[in-house]
Amino acid sequence: MAEDIYERICLVKQEVFIYRVPPVANNRGHRAADWKLDQPDWTGRMRLIALGKLLELRLEDKSSGELFAKCPIDGHPGIAIEPVIDSSRYFVIRLKNDNGQTAFVGMGFADRSDSFDLNVALQDHFKAIQKCDKLEREIAAGDQPKLDLGFKAGQTITINFGKKSSSSQRTQYTNISDDGKKPVPLLPPPPSSSAVQRPLPHSSTQNITGTSNCL
Template identity: 50%
Template sequence: MEEEDYEAVLCVKPAVHVYRVPPRASNRGYRCAAEWQLDQPAWSGRLRITAKGKTAFIKLEDKTSGELFAQAPVEQFPGIAVESVTDSSRYFVLRIEDGNGRRAFIGVGFVDRGDAFDFNVALQDHFKWVKQQNELAKQAENPDQAPKLDLGFKEGQTIKLNIANMKKKEGAAGNPRPRPAGPGGLSLLPPPPGGKSSMPTLPSGEQLPSSHPTPTQLPGTPITDSLLSWPQPAAAPSAPATDVWGDFSKASG
């Protein structure tokens, strides 16, 4: 089924009244309160707005059987097919057609003011959609005439970069603060929060003096001053120097 053959329902109102409208005497518009016999409607029933393609149809139907009483094709809104009166928001003048070329103007009134508002909004929304479809069709036919987005710099327009802040952020993120290294090139971990550093305890309960470093040296650890502070073993007393030539001088024969 093509889009032109599909009929959509835009709005349905269950209670409307139809009035005979006298010929308009001037171009000032229709007035219902002074010229219509509001207490004697010519017909009462329901109103239904449908859309087939870009044309909307206002249909007046019987409440029970749904038999069509009259319809008004609307190709433009606001326009001559639907006109509001000058002294009330609940009444409109419709130009109905019978399909054989005959036309007539009738008055339509809504019982509730909210129904009249919905009637107006349904027609407005439909013709907003029609306008969008027409614009899209024009763009499809002439794509070169569509407005293009200009992203170039205008004359005298400049752009400013804050390089100082960028360097500051880059230095803070890429250069973490080094931790001090302990003896032997090993990194020292900070003490736990709230804790105190303590010396290792010997099995007898005694502690190593704080001035003595750890006697064990890890493989590959360079010798530092702390390792050289250990007492070195005393050198063995050297033997008295002897004159080997003297022994030969005392030898007999």
């Protein structure tokens, strides 16, 4: 089933002029000065319509809205609509009917701001399309199989932490107490028996007594 495409109006200009364009005399491009600017071949309304990713510039009757011609635009800049080399208000557009027949005509605006609005609408549309296309590519790339770094069934790995010598283990154990804290300092040895003080001799007691009798 074909996807439905909805029309979205991007720009409307109530007055636009259409001219027959002579063959290009050189490779530089079309010149609006070569047209009969004061005698347009047709005057009407222009509408720029978005049809999905494409644009369609439609030339319509001002009063009835009847379609006069259309210009499908599949990219910008491109051959479907090109600016002239001597004015910012005029373009050469490629008209195309339902049978695929094409014709190039000149198109212009009385006000320079109208041509500026047309350029902005063209650029905004195709920039948005480019962003959407980029996002779709990124999403599609995300669905690709990712690198599998997991272990397969039965697969193992060996990790070698290295071995410590018995001397280093003994050193470690002697520096650490049973409770995992810092080592407890050793108490000093008790004094020898010769160092114990003896009682004072009896003569000292007599001297003290004699002194008290003198008082």
